[in-house]
Structure formats: C-alpha cells, structure tokens
Amino acid sequence: MANSARPLAPGAWALSSGLAALVLGTALVLALHADTFTLRPAEWAALTFTLKQAALSAILSTLIAIPVARALARRQFPGQAAMIVLMGAPFLLPVVVAVIGILSVYGRNGIVNQLLGLIGLPPFSIFGLHGVVLTNVFFDLPLATRMILNGWFAIPAERFRLAETLNLGPSGIRRHLEYPMLREVLPGALTVVFLLCLTSFVVSLTFGGGPKATTLELAIYQALRFDFDLGRAALLAGMQFLICAIAVTVAGRLTLPANLGSGHDRPQTIRIPGRKPLILDTFFIVATALFLILPLTMVLKDGLPALPGLSAALWQSALRSLLMALTSASIATAGALALTLATARNAQGSRLIEIAAMLPMAASGLVLGTGLFVLIHPFVPPESLALPVTVLVNAALALPFLYRLILPEARALHLTYDCLCTTLNLRGISKMRLITLPRLARPLGLGAGIAAALSMGDLGVIALFAGDHNATLPLMIQRLAGAYRMQDAAAAALLLVVLSFALFWACDQGGRRAAP
Amino acid sequence: MLGSPISIPARRKMERPMKTIHLALAFFATASMACAEVPVLKVLTYDSFAAEWGPGPAIEKGFEATCACDLQYVIAGDGAAVLARLKLEGTTSDTDVVVGLDTSLTENASKTNLFAPHGLTLANDLPVPFSDPDFIPFDWGWFAFVYDKTKLASPPKSFKELAASNLKIVIEDPRSSTPGLGLLMWVKAAYPTDSATIWHDLADNIVTVTPSWDQAYGLFLKGEADMVLSYTTSPAYHLIAEKDDTKAAAPFEEGHYMQVEVAGLLASSHHPDLARTFLTYLGSDAAQTTLPTTNWMYPAKTPTAGLPKGFETLIKPMKSLLFSPSEAEANRQSAVEEWQTALAR
Known part of the structure; x- marks a missing residue:
C-alpha cells in the first residue's frame, strides 16, 4: 500500500514517548536512588510462579471465551444484551471485593461446598494454584469474551450470507470466516489477560x-515496604517490563490481519442448523452466566445491609472517585484513539508504539507511585497533587486495554475505508466525524467504560499520595476494612461496584448506540 | 537541617511569619490571616489512625484546643508505609512528628538518623519495661489467635497443640504486613532454636497467607478458617461496637508476643518544642482514653478512669514476649527465610 511507508504522526510519537517515560522513567528514578542491585533466589522462584499462573490463566480464559463468544454471537435469547453488559462486571470488581464473592461460592462455607456436602462428597478447597487460576478466569474470561465477541461482530453480515449462498456449512464458515478472525483477535486477547495476571x-x-x-x-x-531496597524493586520492575515487551512482540508476530472486507452494516444472523450446536451454545451461555452471576450476587447480599448507614465522608469520596474516573477515561480514550489510528496503518515504528502502549500493563502501581513520589516530593507536598497525578496515572494504566480493543477495528477501518476516503477527499475533522468515530464507536465505548471503571477501582497510586481529605472510594474501603469495619467495607464495596458498573454501562451502551 | 546539602523547599517560606505586616495593619487583619500565622504541626501516621473512626480526629481536636496551632495529618498506608515514606523524603521531609511505627521497625527507623531524641520522661504501664531515646510508646497489644466460641469449644493452648490439631488458621504475610512479621517474632521468641520445626508442623494448618491484616480477618469472619492471627483486643471490638460476644482470643502457654506502637520526633522539624508538647499530649490521660475504642489496642498508660467496660473480659497473658528493636531487626531476614522454606514444602 502506498501510504504504509508514510512515517507516523509526530503526535503519536510524543504520546507514546510520554507513556514510556512515565512507566520506565519511574523505575529508572528508583534505580538512580539505589545503592545495590541484587536479586535473591526467592525472586527467581517468584518469576517462575508469576509466569506459570499468568500463562495458565490467559490460556484458560481465552480458550473458554471462544465458544462463549461464538454462542453469544450466533444465538438470540431474552436477556442477551444484559448478559453482554454483565460480561464487563467481574473485570471491574476491586480485587478484595471479588475475593469475597469468590469465597462465598467456592469457600469452605460456600455454595459449592454446601452442595457437595448435601450429596455426601468431600469438601473442595479453593486454596492452591487452581484457586488462583479460577479467580483469574473469573476476572478475565468476560474481558476475553468481549474482545472476541467484538471480532465476531466485525465480520460483515454479507460474508455470512455469502457463505450460506455458497452452502459452505459450519466447517466452511469456520475455515473462511471465523478462523481468520480469531487469528487476528486471539493473540491480542491472550496478551491482555496474560499481562493482567502478571x-x-x-x-x-x-x-x-x-x-x-x-x-x-x-x-x-x-522490597519497597520492608527492605527499602530501591535497586531490587527497580530490577524486578525491569523484569516485568521485559516480559511485557516479549509478550507484545510475540503476539504481534502471531497476529494476521483478517481483512474480511466491508459490508453494509446489516444485522448479523448466523444460521447454524442442528441440535448439537444448540445444546453446546446453551451450555456455554448458562454455565458462564452462573459462573459470573453467583459471586456477584453474593457481593450484593453482603453489602446491602450496611449501605444506608454509610457516612457523609464516604459519599463524598464516592463523588470524588466518580469525577476522577470520568476525567481519566476521557484522557485515556482520546490517547488510545490517537495511538491506534497511527499504528493501524502499519507505518514504520508501529511495533515500538505498540510496545509503549502496552507497557503500562506491566507497570507495578507501587513502583509508579514511588517513582512519582520521589520526583514530585522536592517541589510540592505530594498530597496536594494526589488527584491530578492519580487521574493521569489511571489514564495511562487504562490505555493498553483501549488500545487492544480499538486496534483490530482500526486496522479493518484502515483497510476498508482509507482508499474510499482518499478518493472522496474526505480528511481531517470530517473524516473523523463521518467515518472514524462512528465506525469505532463500539470499541471506543467499551474501552471508555473499562477505563472509567478501572480508574474507579484503582488503589495503586492514590494510596501513596492521598492526604487526610482527598481519599477515593477504594481507599476508604481499605481504611474501613483495616479498622474492623467489615460490614461498612462490604457496603462501600457494593457502592463502588454499582457506580463502576453504571459508568461502564453508560459508556458501553453509548458506544453501541452510536455505532452504525 | 543536620548539615543537609538539600536546601529548604520554597514552600516553607510561606509558613514563616509574615514579617511585612505592620502592627497597624494587623489591627485590620481578618480571622483567616490570623490563622495563617498559626504554626502547622504535621503528623505522619497510618490511615486507620487518622480515619474518622480512628483516634486521630479526637486527638487533633484535643491538642488544638490548647496548642494555638494547626495539627495536620499526613497519611501513609500502614506502619511499614510510614517508614518507607520517611526514607523517601529523607531530610527534606516537612513532617514534624511520626505516629505509628512499631518495635519491629524502630531499629530500622533509628538507623536513618532522621529522628531526634525526644528527651521526655513519660510513665507507661507496659507489661515489659520499655524506654527508647527516640520513641515513646502510645499503645500496645498482644498478638493472639482469635476464634469463634460458638464454633470452637476447646481452642489450642499452645503453638504445639495448634500444630498437632486439624484446625485451620489464616495468617498475614511477614513480607507485607506488620502482624505477619509479629507472628514470626512470636514463634522465634517462644522457640528460639526450634522455630523452623514449629513452622514445619504448622504448615498444614495454614489455609492461606494474606497480604494484609484486614484480608486475613475478613477470611476468618467469612468462615474460611477456625482462627486468625490478630490481637487479644480484637474480641473487644465485636463486644463493644457490635454487641457480639462470640469472639475470643486463645491464651498460649508459650506467652504472647507484643506489638508496641510508638511515636517520635523528626530532627528536621521546624517546631521541635511544639512536637514535644504533642508527644506529651499523646501520652496524656485525654489522648490515652480515646485509644482503646478507636485503635482497639491497650493505651500505653492506663487512664485514671480505667479501661472501657468490656476490656475486662479479654484474656490477660501471663507471659509477655518482646525482642528489643535491635534483636527484632537482626532476626527479621533470617526468620522470613526460615518461614518461606518451611511453608514452601
């Protein structure tokens, strides 16, 4: 293509350099303040375990996500829209809340063990590597499903009708439409889940x-809390970045653009005859719904009783979190859109930008926070900048998700519409308004929703910067739980979940409404 | 500034009295301008101390009533985070007083040379003699395994009984939590030579290890374990705040390790006298009275009115264990490694 040799826009370079500077720079700051750089045998064991649990969780989440996404794409059932939105919920739960939800189902007194007890089977223990993987799958299966589902929706309905006309049958549809789509979407989904678990x-x-x-x-x-070994923390952070860079590079090599062409945005109907596929699809939909809804219901049940008694300070912190999440999501969405549009053309340097865009996923919140603290502290009291710093860092941390979500569709957009736009001399703001934004509305909305909810639940940087009067809702939950107030903490957690989910729902729904 | 090469940050200048204001102008000065001249005492502490339900607000109000100053809390996550923040700030810290380190951190804290001797002699009622030139104790507690009386009729009476039982316990990670580190010290103090064996025998009782106290305690309340590592005073929270008398702490024959929470004054403080007045206030009857039902620990000096009703129901260990700060710091690394090895099997 003529324009693939075109250099990247300077804005994209500036933005990705800024991201890399934030993420790598903070680790570098620690390294500069360090006296020694040594790793102990325990750290190598940690590396092995980290890779093992992240790889297992990523593979399992994406493998299960394929049939779930396929079932959601080709069946119509009451509550389907609600279920697709629900797929966003677990991913957005603060970890501590999700842990309680998971325990209510799989714990010693949980539903599963009560059922096992009824039929006289020995109890099941959630603690162990399988528990880690199960919890990660609970978090990340929905996200992987949403990413893959977007891939399915991106296949033009005309292709399915053509397949039907040609009498291709299910295996032909798989080979000519679904496999190429998966080849494009899966590596990205795998990388995101892997980095999340990392x-x-x-x-x-x-x-x-x-x-x-x-x-x-x-x-x-x-290293940072008890040993105050800045050098070791910097080394460990470096290891995480290296793993991230390798994962992104490998995934990049594995990704093949599907180029399934454009359509007229007719509603998709995939007709799959036969009882066996129907039974399979029903199984995957019901099992996933149960797997996700049960722990969420338990969080609801735990939190409701103390909800009316929450203090005014808590509601204030909720409002503060809400405003911060909205700001942070807007920044992240605009940034991710700029980066994906720049890299979708596969111009020179795209891979570097891609690594920079994914780096924040491998960033340790504590290293980021500590690095920024060291940088800011000599000039102003850190607590006076707590809110702007948190908003910016959260935007940077959410950007990789948006980038991953938008990139496949930005590529498709480039392949299918750029020539037409050039012919029509459609450019600049008009192109953005008439083509880019509507065509990317779906992933943009989903991405903005994820960014907002992630920012809402974040507890990384704010914990190092917050003062007496600017705590966010997650910080308040931690403070409540740290003072025996588990009931109030559960209620505040419920409030957090509801608010995060409402934000997510509003953005996601907005995106889907705006899509053609 | 202890000969520090780093200059005073520009913002300090704002705190200096506004010398340019003439006496005549002062006559017209508004109340807010008058406020600006009040010295600000910055107290670095952990979050649950400064929280609205913690001892912080009452202590702030009580001290400000007498000091003609503005007390402001600067917050870090927990005791270890407080120390980490101090080390990050070094001599450029604008903190005056630090509240909330414990004795497993004080040796490390003293070595930074950031603290100045407090020079105060405040009486305390700790079960073991305690005095430190840099730190004054403000509250303390005994670590203990807490259980539910309605679910566990005869709790174990020692680490050995616990290890021999089928009971499930949940503990905190010594690498990220001060109670977790306290348990390591407890086992080490109770079994100076056999600690590895005790950990080895306890391994099959440990359901899981959590990053922080609140997660461990949450798991216990959720019924995931029979006992949780907490404090002998934990049942008092349930009794007094929730009118729930089902929780109890199990007395151990080996004795109970103590956590002593201390406060100290930074050498770089611009208001050392005010800071000492605050430390004295922290040890006073007024401040000590608020601690038992806000921090849920024993006050360093028992208030004249006695402990709140409900504290008399708590167990009173016969033997108190506590390493000196230097012993605790010397033991820490090897104890963590021993623990990791024993539990990794």
Missing part, C-alpha cells in the same frame, strides 16, 4: 495458600 499479587497470595505463590509484584512490595 502484576496481580492479592489474588495469587490470597488463594495461592502461602509463600510458594509469590509473584514479582509481591516481591516488589516487599
């Missing part, structure tokens, strides 16, 4: 059952 430590430690289940992120926490 930096987890609450899930790993809580369900891992002991120090065997140590992740790099916990090692960073220990």
Whole structure:
C-alpha cells in the first residue's frame, strides 16, 4: 500500500514517548536512588510462579471465551444484551471485593461446598494454584469474551450470507470466516489477560495458600515496604517490563490481519442448523452466566445491609472517585484513539508504539507511585497533587486495554475505508466525524467504560499520595476494612461496584448506540 | 537541617511569619490571616489512625484546643508505609512528628538518623519495661489467635497443640504486613532454636497467607478458617461496637508476643518544642482514653478512669514476649527465610 511507508504522526510519537517515560522513567528514578542491585533466589522462584499462573490463566480464559463468544454471537435469547453488559462486571470488581464473592461460592462455607456436602462428597478447597487460576478466569474470561465477541461482530453480515449462498456449512464458515478472525483477535486477547495476571499479587497470595505463590509484584512490595531496597524493586520492575515487551512482540508476530472486507452494516444472523450446536451454545451461555452471576450476587447480599448507614465522608469520596474516573477515561480514550489510528496503518515504528502502549500493563502501581513520589516530593507536598497525578496515572494504566480493543477495528477501518476516503477527499475533522468515530464507536465505548471503571477501582497510586481529605472510594474501603469495619467495607464495596458498573454501562451502551 | 546539602523547599517560606505586616495593619487583619500565622504541626501516621473512626480526629481536636496551632495529618498506608515514606523524603521531609511505627521497625527507623531524641520522661504501664531515646510508646497489644466460641469449644493452648490439631488458621504475610512479621517474632521468641520445626508442623494448618491484616480477618469472619492471627483486643471490638460476644482470643502457654506502637520526633522539624508538647499530649490521660475504642489496642498508660467496660473480659497473658528493636531487626531476614522454606514444602 502506498501510504504504509508514510512515517507516523509526530503526535503519536510524543504520546507514546510520554507513556514510556512515565512507566520506565519511574523505575529508572528508583534505580538512580539505589545503592545495590541484587536479586535473591526467592525472586527467581517468584518469576517462575508469576509466569506459570499468568500463562495458565490467559490460556484458560481465552480458550473458554471462544465458544462463549461464538454462542453469544450466533444465538438470540431474552436477556442477551444484559448478559453482554454483565460480561464487563467481574473485570471491574476491586480485587478484595471479588475475593469475597469468590469465597462465598467456592469457600469452605460456600455454595459449592454446601452442595457437595448435601450429596455426601468431600469438601473442595479453593486454596492452591487452581484457586488462583479460577479467580483469574473469573476476572478475565468476560474481558476475553468481549474482545472476541467484538471480532465476531466485525465480520460483515454479507460474508455470512455469502457463505450460506455458497452452502459452505459450519466447517466452511469456520475455515473462511471465523478462523481468520480469531487469528487476528486471539493473540491480542491472550496478551491482555496474560499481562493482567502478571502484576496481580492479592489474588495469587490470597488463594495461592502461602509463600510458594509469590509473584514479582509481591516481591516488589516487599522490597519497597520492608527492605527499602530501591535497586531490587527497580530490577524486578525491569523484569516485568521485559516480559511485557516479549509478550507484545510475540503476539504481534502471531497476529494476521483478517481483512474480511466491508459490508453494509446489516444485522448479523448466523444460521447454524442442528441440535448439537444448540445444546453446546446453551451450555456455554448458562454455565458462564452462573459462573459470573453467583459471586456477584453474593457481593450484593453482603453489602446491602450496611449501605444506608454509610457516612457523609464516604459519599463524598464516592463523588470524588466518580469525577476522577470520568476525567481519566476521557484522557485515556482520546490517547488510545490517537495511538491506534497511527499504528493501524502499519507505518514504520508501529511495533515500538505498540510496545509503549502496552507497557503500562506491566507497570507495578507501587513502583509508579514511588517513582512519582520521589520526583514530585522536592517541589510540592505530594498530597496536594494526589488527584491530578492519580487521574493521569489511571489514564495511562487504562490505555493498553483501549488500545487492544480499538486496534483490530482500526486496522479493518484502515483497510476498508482509507482508499474510499482518499478518493472522496474526505480528511481531517470530517473524516473523523463521518467515518472514524462512528465506525469505532463500539470499541471506543467499551474501552471508555473499562477505563472509567478501572480508574474507579484503582488503589495503586492514590494510596501513596492521598492526604487526610482527598481519599477515593477504594481507599476508604481499605481504611474501613483495616479498622474492623467489615460490614461498612462490604457496603462501600457494593457502592463502588454499582457506580463502576453504571459508568461502564453508560459508556458501553453509548458506544453501541452510536455505532452504525 | 543536620548539615543537609538539600536546601529548604520554597514552600516553607510561606509558613514563616509574615514579617511585612505592620502592627497597624494587623489591627485590620481578618480571622483567616490570623490563622495563617498559626504554626502547622504535621503528623505522619497510618490511615486507620487518622480515619474518622480512628483516634486521630479526637486527638487533633484535643491538642488544638490548647496548642494555638494547626495539627495536620499526613497519611501513609500502614506502619511499614510510614517508614518507607520517611526514607523517601529523607531530610527534606516537612513532617514534624511520626505516629505509628512499631518495635519491629524502630531499629530500622533509628538507623536513618532522621529522628531526634525526644528527651521526655513519660510513665507507661507496659507489661515489659520499655524506654527508647527516640520513641515513646502510645499503645500496645498482644498478638493472639482469635476464634469463634460458638464454633470452637476447646481452642489450642499452645503453638504445639495448634500444630498437632486439624484446625485451620489464616495468617498475614511477614513480607507485607506488620502482624505477619509479629507472628514470626512470636514463634522465634517462644522457640528460639526450634522455630523452623514449629513452622514445619504448622504448615498444614495454614489455609492461606494474606497480604494484609484486614484480608486475613475478613477470611476468618467469612468462615474460611477456625482462627486468625490478630490481637487479644480484637474480641473487644465485636463486644463493644457490635454487641457480639462470640469472639475470643486463645491464651498460649508459650506467652504472647507484643506489638508496641510508638511515636517520635523528626530532627528536621521546624517546631521541635511544639512536637514535644504533642508527644506529651499523646501520652496524656485525654489522648490515652480515646485509644482503646478507636485503635482497639491497650493505651500505653492506663487512664485514671480505667479501661472501657468490656476490656475486662479479654484474656490477660501471663507471659509477655518482646525482642528489643535491635534483636527484632537482626532476626527479621533470617526468620522470613526460615518461614518461606518451611511453608514452601
């Protein structure tokens, strides 16, 4: 293509350099303040465990997500729209809340063990590597499903009708339409889930059952909190970045643009004859719904009783969190749109931009926060900048999700519409308004929703910067739980979940309404 | 500034008295201008101390009533985060007083040379003699395994009984939580030579290890474990705040390790006298009275009115264990490694 050799827009370079500077720079700041750089055998064990749990969780989440997404794409059933929205919910839960939900179902006194007890079977223990993976799948299966489902929706309805006319049958549809689409979408979905699990430590430690289940992120926490070993923290953060860069590069090599062409945006109807596919699809839909809804219901049940008694300060912190989440989501969405449009053309340097866009996923919140603290502290009291810093960092941390969601469709948009736009001399704001924004509305809305909800639940940087009077809702939950007030914490957590979900729903719904 | 090469940040200048204001102008000065001249005392503490339900607000109100100053809290997550923040700030810190380190952190904190001797002699009622030139204790507690009386009729009476039982416990990670580190010290103090064996035997009782106290306690309340590592004073919260008398702490024959929470004064403070007045206030009857039902710990000095009703129901360990700060710091690394090895099997 003529324009593929065109250099990237300077704005995209500036933005991605800024991201890389924020993420790598903060680790570098720690390195500059360090006296020694040594790793201990325990850190190598942590590396192995981190990779193992992240890889297992990523593979399992995406493998299960394929049939679930397919079932959601080709069946129509009452409550389908609600279920697709629900797929956003677990991913947005603050970890501590999700842990309680998971335990209510799979814990010692949970629903599963009560059922097992009824039929006289020995109890099941959630603690161990399987517990870590199960919890990660609970978090990330919905996200993977949404990413893959977007891929299905992106196949023009005309292609399915053509397949029907040609009498291709299910296996032909798979080979000519679905496999190419998966080849494009899966590597990205795998990478996102893998990177999400890479930096987890609450899930790993809580369900891992002991120090065997140590992740790099916990090692960073220990290095910074108890040993005050800045050098080791910087090294460990460097290891996470390296893993991230390798994962993004490998996924990039595996991704093939599907180029399924454009259509007239007719509603998709995929007709799959036969009883076996119907039974399979029903199974996947019902099982996923149960898997997601049960823990969420338990969170609701736990939180409701104390909800009316929450203090005024708590509602204030909720409003503060809401405003911060909206600001942060707007910044992240605009940034991700600029970066994806720049890289979709596969111009020179796209891979570098892609790595920069994904780096924040491998960033340790504690390293980011500590680095920024060291940078800011000599000039102003950190608590006076708590809110702007948190908003910016949250925008940076959410950007990779948006980038991943938008990129496949931005590529498709480039392949199918750019020539037409050039012919029609459609450019600048008109092109953005008439073509780009409407065509990308679906992933933009979903992405903005995820960014807003992620920012709502974030507890990374704010914990280092917050003062007496500017706490966010997640910070308040932590403070309540740290003072025996588990009932209030559960109620505040419910409030957080409801608000995050409402934000997510509004953005996602907005995006889908605006889509052609 | 302890000969620090780093200059005073520009913002400090704003705190200096506004010398340019003439006496005549002062006559017209508004109330807010008058406020600006009041010295600000910055107290760095952990979040549940400063929270609206913690001891912070009452102590702030009580102290401000007498000090003609403005007390402001600067907040870090927990005791370890407080120390990490101090180290990050070094001599450029604008904190005057630090509240909330415990004795497993104080040796490390003293070594930073950021603290100045407090020079105060305040009486305390700790079960073991305690005095430190840099730190004054403000509250303390015994670590203990807490259980539900309605579910566990005969709790174990020692680590050995616990290890031999089928009971499930949940503990905190010593690498991220001060109670978790406290448990390590407890086992080490109770079994100086056999601690590895005790951990080895306890391994099959441990359901899981959580990053922080609140998660462990949450798991216990959810019924995931029979016992949780907490404090002997934890049942008092349930009794007094929730009117629930089902929780109790199990007395252990080996004795109970203590957590002593301390406060200290920074050498870089611009208001050292005010800071000392605050430390004295923290040890006073008024401040000490608020601690038991806000921080849910024992006050360093028992108030003249005694402890709140309900505290008399708590267990009173016969033997108190506590390493000196230097012993605790010297033991920390090896104890964590021993714990990791024992539980990794």
